[in-house]
Amino acid sequence: MTVISYPPKPSPGDRIAVVSPGAGLPGLFPRPFELGLERLRKDYELEPVEYPATRKMGSTPQERADDIHAAFADPGIKAVMASIGGDDQITVLPLLDRELIRANPKPFFGMSDNTNLLMLLRNAGIVGYHGATVMTALGRPGAMDPLTAESLRAALFTSGEYELEPAARWNDVDRDWADPATFEAEPETRPGAGWSWVKPDRVVEGRSWGGCLEIVGWLLMADREIPHDLSEFDGSVLLLETSEEMPSGTEVFRTLRNMGERGLLQRFSALLMGRAKTWSFDRPNGAEEAARYAAEQREAVLRAMEAYAPGTTIVFDVDFGHTSPQLVIPYGGLVRVDGPARRITVTY
CATH class of the missing domain: 3.40.50.10740 (Murein tetrapeptidase LD-carboxypeptidase, N-terminal domain)
Structure with missing residues (x-):
């Protein structure tokens, strides 16, 4: 260890x-x-x-x-x-x-x-x-x-310890960095609906691991930085979020499925899923398309977790990753997920 x-x-x-x-x-x-x-x-x-x-x-x-x-x-x-x-x-x-x-x-x-x-x-x-x-x-x-x-x-x-808070307002629509007008005002934001909890019947605390899902997948394919003794992750908290490349629900499911086949998903006591980025310059989704994309990602995560780690506590729409705000999560540090109290506390 x-x-x-x-x-x-x-x-x-x-x-x-x-x-x-x-x-x-x-x-x-x-x-x-x-x-x-x-x-x-x-x-x-x-x-x-x-x-x-x-x-x-x-x-x-x-x-x-x-x-x-x-x-x-x-x-x-x-x-x-x-x-x-x-x-x-x-x-x-x-x-x-x-x-x-x-x-x-x-x-x-x-x-x-x-x-x-x-x-x-x-x-x-x-x-x-x-x-x-x-x-x-x-x-x-x-x-x-x-x-x-x-x-x-x-x-x-x-x-x-530092208690994380759900964002009251958030944003995932980018503006052109080459345009000086971009920097004249803050980005428009939309109301947050809080975190979404699945199986919040326990309190778990463990060291975090994960990150951007696409990068995690690449590292798994290259067999880089993944311990061969997966007991290293027993009781840990998995952090995952997706980038502006906006992988499809199918891609998200397949990456998680392969993590399950490797025996990874089963090791974690909780999964914090970052709020999905639903807009990019290549795919400037409107409200309905954005909601559909986020729902497809959530369904993909739930399907994979139910197949490989059905008892895991999951929290969706945590504000870390490619959306704003970007809460800072200690990587390898302690994270406590308190399901009954609906609280997430990190140790800095």
């Missing part, structure tokens, strides 16, 4: 590395990136430090690995945050010096393609933080979402 520990926390005034382990999108869209850096400085009193590949589109896996090594090895850097995700971070994993990272544990914040690095850190015994990339969470037009801002502050600077 891997021994997992929380790394030391930064303090206001410290330096935080900003890296692009997936894609150098800050080079294409500087506006949300610069806004995110400004908020790190002004709102969180942290000094961001960039690296050679942070704004470089088309950087090689080795260049990105070098940046990660430099960030973790520098004793003056107290935390590391991804600029955004991508789609090929899996190619960086074999190049990473795990002993260097293990010897220099630091809080890492990221989601989406950064599921790769979060898994590696967990396997190295280091708690990471799922959520809060610079361009999406901190670079949100108008202002950060209050729930995102509060959970990020708690995750960055505090230890102990």
